[in-house]
Every structure is written in C-alpha cells, then in structure tokens.
Amino acid sequence: MDTKLLIINIATKLFQQKGYIGVGLNEILKECGISKGSLYHHFPNGKEELLMACLHSLNEAITGDIKEIFEGHSTTKEATNAMIEKLIVNFEAEGTLSGYTFSSIVSEMASLSDSVRKACTKLYSEIQTIYFHKLVADGFTNEEASSIALMITASIEGAMLLCLMQKTMEPLQVVSQLLPQILETRRS
Amino acid sequence: MDTKLLIINIATKLFQQKGYIGVGLNEILKECGISKGSLYHHFPNGKEELLMACLHSLNEAITGDIKEIFEGHSTTKEATNAMIEKLIVNFEAEGTLSGYTFSSIVSEMASLSDSVRKACTKLYSEIQTIYFHKLVADGFTNEEASSIALMITASIEGAMLLCLMQKTMEPLQVVSQLLPQILETRRS
DNA sequence: ACTAAAAAACAGACCGGTTGGTATGTAGGA
DNA sequence: TCCTACATACCAACCGGTCTGTTTTTTAGT
Numbered sequence: 165m166d167t168k169l170l171i172i173n174i175a176t177k178l179f180q181q182k183g184y185i186g187v188g189l190n191e192i193l194k195e196c197g198i199s200k201g202s203l204y205h206h207f208p209n210g211k212e213e214l215l216m217a218c219l220h221s222l223n224e225a226i227t228g229d230i231k232e233i234f235e236g237h238s239t240t241k242e243a244t245n246a247m248i249e250k251l252i253v254n255f256e257a258e259g260t261l262s263g264y265t266f267s268s269i270v271s272e273m274a275s276l277s278d279s280v281r282k283a284c285t286k287l288y289s290e291i292q293t294i295y296f297h298k299l300v301a302d303g304f305t306n307e308e309a310s311s312i313a314l315m316i317t318a319s320i321e322g323a324m325l326l327c328l329m330q331k332t333m334e335p336l337q338v339v340s341q342l343l344p345q346i347l348e349t350r351r352s
Numbered sequence: 353m354d355t356k357l358l359i360i361n362i363a364t365k366l367f368q369q370k371g372y373i374g375v376g377l378n379e380i381l382k383e384c385g386i387s388k389g390s391l392y393h394h395f396p397n398g399k400e401e402l403l404m405a406c407l408h409s410l411n412e413a414i415t416g417d418i419k420e421i422f423e424g425h426s427t428t429k430e431a432t433n434a435m436i437e438k439l440i441v442n443f444e445a446e447g448t449l450s451g452y453t454f455s456s457i458v459s460e461m462a463s464l465s466d467s468v469r470k471a472c473t474k475l476y477s478e479i480q481t482i483y484f485h486k487l488v489a490d491g492f493t494n495e496e497a498s499s500i501a502l503m504i505t506a507s508i509e510g511a512m513l514l515c516l517m518q519k520t521m522e523p524l525q526v527v528s529q530l531l532p533q534i535l536e537t538r539r540s
Numbered sequence: 541a542c543t544a545a546a547a548a549a550c551a552g553a554c555c556g557g558t559t560g561g562t563a564t565g566t567a568g569g570a
Numbered sequence: 571t572c573c574t575a576c577a578t579a580c581c582a583a584c585c586g587g588t589c590t591g592t593t594t595t596t597t598a599g600t
Contacts, residue, residue: 167549167550181463182460182463182464183371183373183459183460185371185373185374186373186460186464188584188585188586189585189586189587190584190585190586198550198551199550199551199552200550200551200552200553200586200587200588201549201550201551201552201588201589201590201591202549202550202551203550204587204588205548205549205550206549210586210587211586211587260463262463267455267459267513268456268459268460270513270516270517271371271455271456271459271513271516272370272371272374272456272460274516274517275369275370275448275450275516276370276374281517281519284517285517285518288514288517288518311526311529311530312530314511314514314522314523314526314527315507315526315527315530317510317514318506318507318508318510318511318513318514318523318526318527319503319506319507319510320506320510321509321510321513321514322505322506322507322508322509322510322511322513323502323506323510325455325458325459325506325509325510325513326476326502326505326506326509328458328459328462328463329458329462329469329472329473329476330473330476331469334502335502335506338499338502338503338506339502339503339506341499342499342500342503342534345533345534346530346533346534355575355576376558376559376560377559377560377561378558378559378560386576386577387576387577387578388560388561388562388577388578389562389563389564389565389575389576389577389578390575390576390577391576392561392562393574393575393576394575398560398561399560399561
C-alpha cells in the first residue's frame with residue numbers, strides 16, 4: 165500500500181512537470197526504485213489508470229490547499245491575494261510552480277482522452293466552487309459569483325502558464341494586482 | 353520551396369492540436385504525403401528545427417490577425433471583445449480553437465528546451481505589445497497599459513484552456529464580459 | 541504455536557511497435 | 571556535371587504492455 169502511494173506521488177510530480185506523454189514508464193519506475201511488475205500490479209490498466217489516480221490525488225491536494233486559505237480569510241479579495249502570494253513564495257523557493265497546475269496534462273489530453281478531460285473538468289469545477297461560495301458570502305449574486313469564479317480561475321491559470329514560460333513571477337503579481345477590480349463590482 | 357511551406361503549415365496545425373511530443377514525425381510525413389528524406393532536406397536539424405519554424409510562422413499569423421482586429425476598432429475594449437468574438441465564432445465553426453493558442457507546446461517544452469521557451473516568450477511579448485500600444489492610445493499610463501496587457505493575455509489564454517477542456521465557449525464569453533471592468537480603470 | 545497453503549507484492553526478461561535520426565540512392569532541372 | 575529535391579532502407583533507443591517467476595506477507599488448519 166505504501167508503494168502505491170509512492171508511485172502516485174512521484175508520477176504526479178513528473179506528469180505535472182513534463183506532461184503525460186512526456187513521461188515514460190521507465191522514468192517513473194527508476195525514480196520510484198521499483199520494477200515494472202510492481203507498477204502493473206497496482207495499476208493493471210497501465211499508464212492511463214495511473215494518470216487518473218494522480219489526478220484524483222491532485223484534486224484533493226489542490227482543493228484542500230485552497231479551502232484552507234479561503235477559510236482563513238474573510239473576503240474573496242484577501243483570500244485570492246493570499247493564494248497568489250503563496251504561489252509566488254513557492255515559486256521563489258522551489259523555482260517552479262508546476263505543483264499547482266496541470267495545464268500540460270489538460271492541453272495534451274483534452275483532445276485524446278475523454279475520461280481524462282472530464283476528470284480535469286471536475287477538478288477545475290471544484291476549485292471554482294470554493295471561489296463561488298466565498299463570493300456569494302461576499303454579497304454577490306449567484307450569476308455574478310459564478311462568472312467571477314471563472315474569471316479568477318482563467319486569469320490565474322493563464323498567469324501561471326506565462327510564469328512558467330518566462331521564468332518570472334511578474335504575471336502572477338500583475339494578476340494579483342488587477343483582480344481586485346473585478347471583485348469590486350457593484351453588487352445588485 | 354512549396355514543400356517546405358506545406359510541412360510547416362501541417363506541422364504547425366498538428367503541434368497545436370497534440371503538442372510537440374504528442375506528434376511523431378511519421379504522422380507529419382503521412383499527412384504531408386512526403387518522405388523522411390524530404391523533411392530532413394528542408395530541416396536538417398530535425399524535429400526541433402521544424403518546431404522553431406512553426407513557432408515563427410505562428411507568430412506572424414497570430415500577431416497579424418490581432419493587429420488587423422486592433423486596427424479596425426477604436427478602443428481596446430471594443431477590440432478585445434471583437435477578438436474574443438472571433439475566437440468564439442471560430443470555435444463554433446471548427447469545433448476547436450487550437451489554431452489560436454499553443455499552450456500545449458509551452459507547457460510541454462518550457463522545462464525542456466530553452467530556445468523553444470524563449471521563442472514562445474517572444475510570441476506572447478509581441479501580442480502584449482499590440483495591446484499595450486492601444487491601451488496607451490486609450491489614455492493609460494505605460495505602467496497601467498503594461499499590466500493590463502498582461503492581464504488580457506493571461507485571462508484569455510486561461511479561458512482558452514478551459515474552453516478546450518470543457519468543450520464549451522462559456523469561459524471565453526465570461527472573460528469577454530468581465531474584462532471591460534479592468535479596462536475602465538480611472539486613468540491617472 | 542507451528543506449519544502449510546494461498547494470496548499479495550515485487551522483480552526482470554521479453555514483446556511488437558514506434559520514436560527521431562542517418563545513410564545511400566535517384567530523378568530532374570540548370 | 572552538379573546541385574537541389576526527394577525517396578527508401580535502415581538504425582539504435584525507447585515506448586507501453588505482457589509474461590513468467592520469485593519473494594514476502596497473510597491466512598487457515600491442526
């Protein structure tokens with residue numbers, strides 16, 4: 165049981181860094197220090213089953229993180245800024261923020277595997293749900309909250325892509341700076 | 353010379369759809385109806401040289417498109433909405449908007465090839481420059497314009513990722529609806 | 541408590557197929 | 571007679587996946 169968890173954790177990290185196709189089974193095996201027989205014992209349906217397990221694990225890790233931050237701040241504005249701040253700190257410390265996104269998996273697999281696509285959709289949907297509830301608590305209508313939650317997700321995800329590309333945290337900083345304007349809409 | 357262009361066009365399309373690693377040379381050759389010798393005649397340094405040529409071609413196509421739209425509208429607000437509208441129309445017509453993004457290439461290659469990463473950075477930078485000039489013409493200061501240009505890029509890119517994933521154009525519609533709030537900042 | 545059978549966990553050789561890349565050859569125009 | 575443009579055969583390396591065998595742990599019978 166411990167081995168299965170090890171495989172998931174390492175594979176998750178690799179998939180986030182290099183994408184699904186970009187990581188070979190042998191690389192995962194080597195990094196885990198296990199054999200092919202062991203992997204196929206825990207994941208009889210091979211690589212894609214492993215990916216699904218990784219996405220599931222990622223789901224809990226990411227939504228758990230975000231929930232914690234959003235419970236610790238009174239408004240969406242403060243919470244999102246704290247969240248982005250955490251991303252930036254992590255980026256400075258670890259030199260990457262690939263642990264907080266999986267856009268590489270999405271863009272690779274969206275057109276190839278429907279089940280993977282749906283799993284990713286579910287993940288983003290759960291993240292937006294957290295934003296949504298906080299926004300409603302802030303006084304926004306359901307429709308406004310839904311739109312704003314999507315906007316937050318899109319801009320942060322896009323900013324992370326730009327950060328990874330230009331190896332700067334400037335995009336996330338700018339987004340953190342401009343997002344409040346969206347959050348200061350007059351409520352109806 | 354015609355063959356080289358054919359290769360670039362088809363390879364560009366495939367790279368955008370499935371990413372760099374996701375497309376094999378054989379697939380490109382088959383789609384082009386040419387042989388391996390022909391490809392390596394035009395691109396002696398192989399796949400990565402072809403990718404660079406594709407990125408260059410993409411650069412001109414995308415920035416050309418955006419320039420045209422931005423010249424045809426008086427304000428940044430109108431232009432961005434028209435641009436997103438065009439994306440949505442294209443999405444409805446062709447069922448995909450992978451022709452307007454290359455996030456799959458970015459997220460795959462950002463950590464693998466520095467030259468590819470830099471080429472992508474240049475491309476995004478040129479796009480943001482177009483936004484920037486229009487924003488300055490709108491009356492924003494240089495710093496404001498720079499920030500807003502980045503925000504437009506990030507949110508649209510993030511929205512495109514979400515659209516491709518959930519096979520809906522809702523994310524782009526929402527972004528198009530909320531972006532004006534950023535563009536109505538009081539100018540200093 | 542001791543043991544033997546059964547099951548779970550793991551190891552490694554092997555498979556056909558595909559990968560990007562190379563080397564050699566040829567058709568055709570200048 | 572070159573040189574460009576293309577075609578073909580071939581290469582080692584690697585891909586995901588299967589197979590068989592071995593070790594380790596759990597379970598069951600006495």
